[in-house]
């Protein structure tokens with residue numbers, strides 16, 4: 051944190067302006083402009099060829115799958131896809147960029163004018179504009195540590211050269227670090243649903259740079275902006291922005307001015323530090339890539355791609371909230387990944403009461419997983435197991451108490467519900483006379499509740515069901531018990 055803690059009054063005088071640039075690696079089998087494997091974790095410098103090394107005479111050929119994925123992402127982000135976009139060379143020297151330039155897009159990107167809606171603190175939503183989505187290729191990787199002589203040498207792994215990227219640039223619409231966090235969370239979720247990227251931040255397949263400036267509230271003109279790089283989690287983006295906003299306000303309040311520069315986030319120290327003065331677009335000497343023709347996304351191709359769009363997370367949540375009568379929070383849990391939501395819905399469809407499957411999953415199963423600190427994919431009880439349990443409960447073949455006991459056994463032994471139920475098949479009292487006898491005893495012992503019931507407070511029936519269930523050690527057939535309690539009290 052900045053050396054001097056700023057008072058809330060001083061912080062409130064300024065408005066932060068934040069824009070985000072996100073790079074995502076596209077999950078194509080091969081690279082953007084050659085046939086080399088696009089694969090993380092291969093032996094260094096094994097997935098390379100004259101094209102991605104930029105050797106003389108080698109010519110790039112555009113990967114159609116990369117275009118499909120960039121188009122799909124553009125549509126999912128509500129962008130307008132340009133029919134004719136242009137690849138451009140972005141020239142700069144870096145040891146892990148053997149060509150001396152990156153093939154990118156400049157003034158005619160594949161898509162523009164998109165948006166993402168994010169939730170705000172007051173419960174409403176805010177629309178964050180997306181300026182553009184453009185295609186480009188990744189550079190290689192410089193490895194500064196991990197070798198015996200790392201203190202004096204840097205190693206290069208060029209496997210990443212030519213990996214297809216989509217760069218997604220937001221409008222400077224974001225006003226708080228929380229909004230930035232929400233935007234990134236939504237963006238990642240949408241990209242994962244479209245399956246164009248695995249968005250694995252640890253492996254670098256999703257990377258984020260943040261542009262941030264502050265200005266006195268009410269001022270139209272933007273302050274000098276600082277780009278924060280090297281932030282490898284959304285939580286760190288939020289922390290880096292919080293730090294950077296306070297730092298800039300402190301500089302201005304102290305009579306100084308902010309210089310346009312690139313700063314790096316140091317997660318260990320919890321601060322940013324200056325890396326270099328920020329380069330301008332003209333420093334890169336962009337010009338149209340002479341080795342590639344204009345990229346044409348025809349109306350037909352666009353329609354074909356639109357058909358491949360899955361139901362997106364926000365729409366899916368809205369539908370599931372009404373279909374399964376879920377709370378927004380529960381809908382979030384069930385749609386946390388497309389694969390999980392798919393598995394849930396496929397299973398729920400086969401159950402007698404899909405809503406009960408949702409309830410069991412969210413309460414009984416999720417509760418036990420939380421207690422053990424396990425992720426959903428480590429659950430011993432499968433979706434089919436939950437469906438079976440829900441159906442048995444619906445048919446009155448087990449009571450909810452028995453269900454809890456069976457789930458306990460599943461989690462203790464790491465077994466699915468099916469085999470546990472077959473083995474332990476809980477005893478059930480289905481003898482009406484035996485149940486009636488227990489009901490009579492409970493009625494005799496609770497005259498006050500009987501009076502209340504007969505005075506019209508029919509919800510008291512639940513009290514009697516509960517008492518008898520307890521007396522039967524959870525073994526009374528629930529359907530029969532409910533029926534008999536109503537009959538006895540009514541009579």
Ligand SMILES: [Zn+2]
Pocket residue numbers: 081084085086097098099100101102103212
């Ligand atoms: Zn190659």
